[in-house]
Amino acid sequence: MTKEINNQPFVTKTKALIDELKAVCASYGLGNDGNEFKIISQIFLYKFLNDKFAYEVKKLKPELAKSENWEADIAKMKEGDYSMLQFQLGEATAFLKPHHLIGYLFDRQNEPDFAKTVDDTLLDIAILNNDLFAVKTEDGQKIQLFDRLTEYVSSKRDGFAVALFNKLVVFNFENIMGEGFDFFSTIFEYLIKDYNSDAGGKYAEYYTPHAVSKIIANILVPEPTSNVTIYDPSAGSGTLLMNLAHAIGPEKCTVYSQDISQKSSNLLRLNLVLNNLVHSIENVIQGNTMTDPYHKKDNKLRQFDYVVSNPPFKLDFSDDVDTLNKKENKARFFAGIPNVPAKKKESMSIYTLFLQHIIYSLKEGTGKAAIVVPTGFITAQSGIEKTIRQKIVESKMLAGVVSMPSNIFATTGTNVSIVFLDAANKGDVVLIDASNLGTTVKEGKNQKTVLTDEEEDQIISTFIKKEAKDDFSVVVSYDAIKAKNYSLSAGQYFEVKIEYIDISVDDFEAQMSGFNSKLNILFAESKELEKDIQDNLKALRYD
Incomplete structure (x- = not known):
């Protein structure tokens, strides 16, 4: 029970993020649009993979967890050391480069063609992680992680991309990476x-x-x-x-x-x-x-x-x-x-x-x-x-x-x-x-x-x-x-149970007599009702 109570704030915050992403889509004309699903599910996945990467990297390099701007610090790593991270992280974590990170992109939201930058970044992440994260078709083709998401919006694509990132940066999955199936199944259903x-x-x-x-x-x-x-x-x-x-x-x-x-x-x-x-x-x-x-x-x-x-x-x-x-x-x-x-x-x-x-x-x-x-x-x-x-x-x-x-x-x-x-x-x-x-x-x-x-x-x-x-x-x-x-x-195998009770001859005859009396009364009432119906039918004919 205690775990449920502790989880609830995280559940509430995660659901709020999903609602806010949907609200952004609605404000840009995508409410109840078939493409809204692709945007919400993929941008949510991108956010999770970004924070999963951050969570795992900070375990490998604890000094980054204390940094005021870990994205900037990790970008300063030597190329060889950074590449080594890919092997240290293991296959369960998508590998991201410094320019793939949400914090990096957020700082560039006022630059021209921000929507194109976002789409290019998502495709770059998909290609980099294609071997592990791609779904295959029956004929061997690979369905990559991400599409060009802002292209689903007919106008104001830069504004749409900025609005999405403004929602992503105020939430952090790192705090809930340790949660288990009960938490994530609830979030997925929502x-x-x-x-x-x-x-x-x-x-x-x-x-x-x-x-x-x-x-x-x-x-x-x-x-x-x-x-x-x-x-x-x-x-x-x-x-x-x-x-x-x-x-x-x-x-x-x-x-x-x-x-x-x-x-x-x-x-x-x-x-x-x-x-x-x-x-x-x-x-x-x-x-x-x-x-x-x-x-x-x-x-x-x-x-x-x-x-x-x-x-x-x-x-x-x-x-x-x-x-x-x-x-x-x-x-x-x-x-x-x-x-x-x-x-x-x-x-x-x-x-x-x-x-x-x-x-x-x-x-x-x-x-x-x-x-x-x-x-x-x-x-x-x-x-x-x-x-x-x-x-x-x-x-x-x-x-x-x-x-x-x-x-x-x-x-x-x-x-x-x-x-x-x-x-x-x-x-x-x-x-x-x-x-x-x-x-x-x-x-x-x-x-x-x-x-x-x-x-x-x-x-x-x-x-x-x-x-x-x-x-x-x-x-x-x-x-x-x-x-x-x-x-x-199962019902065809259930036993039909008959309840037996002890009863004396006198009690049996008394009960049968009572039943006969009730039947006689019902038969008499039936005859009276039948007579009334016939009389009414005759009256209707003469009318």
Whole structure:
């Protein structure tokens, strides 16, 4: 609790910086503009990298921490000594030259073409750090750190650049570099909250709710582990990956990802930087996982220790059906390719492809996974959905299922469940019905269900301990699941309980007599009512 209180001033100040940067964009005509996201996310990242560099350099050279103008002092270093800093800093810190620093640029804000100077500086930083900080596309192209940000403004570019830098210099990330995941996940969520309305309002594309992420991470990693790979084939902004990496430890895992959205991939890169996972940026791939899966080992698709995913449920993939049906994909898509709806192609159940891809990507014998699916998947009586369930049951790689409350995602009415896979689980399976948990709150124009910490912990503890609780959870065998047509719905396994009470013959006859009397009265009232209705109908005919 004490840590939360100490963090709050930093949280407030960081959120205020984000708000002020957005206000600058709005005053220069970029409010709610698609380019605002690029400016805010990149200038925020630049500020963080600048302060991270300052923080690490001052640890190496404590005298700089005491300097009134450390930027000026570091600029006086001999070129060879300065170059040595790059090796001393390590790969987690972007290397900046003296003329890249915010303080240096701030002092030149009144010079002509200041906007061009800022843009040139950002590109120079991107090129200098391209090997470590660039996101790759599926065909090997590199998406660098920064764009020419002021060019998104149609006029008064110098004034815009000055306004941004006036906000940057009054805030310092150095004081909070020691903060952990809880702090930076809060900041990241706040940073992107206004940019989740793209793609038809599909909030889940960029951010998976905290409750879902926490439950997945804690169930997948109940005990310490190390030197593992974690993967998300539909990574979005990386919320699931960050929670999982936090549960394992950033230094104990390597992140792999792929996502078709360039915007999401850039957000994920920012998330990795904030959460000490810079070493995994090289594994962030922007591309179509279904048609062109990137991550391979020994010319085969790579298999991972942990896979997490909140895939798109429905999407128009009709143009890719021929590619998906190719011979080389038959083993991966063992249950088949979903049909393309004739009248509504965007309703193609694309999540079933991601499920099959994840099963194929799990490390044999030890791999674990958690996938968010529409709840309808767990009871479908036929088709691809049932074939997939049959595969994971008969292969004995199912750990369990948690059916979440409705509206756990604020912008979709689709009920969701989380399917947990575990290639090592040859014993019983736990099924949880958490649909009655949570409290409904208003989020914008939408209703959202929020779980308390206690409710989240209840789900996690019940799953890990494999506990059976009345009307909440059951523990069943693989054979029992087969007998129920491979249903993974907890409710279908709950016992129907009949309460028996002792009663004497006299009491029984008295109760039956009372029931008969009430029935006779009800029948009499019914006949009277029927007669009244008939009389009224006759009267209406004559009228």
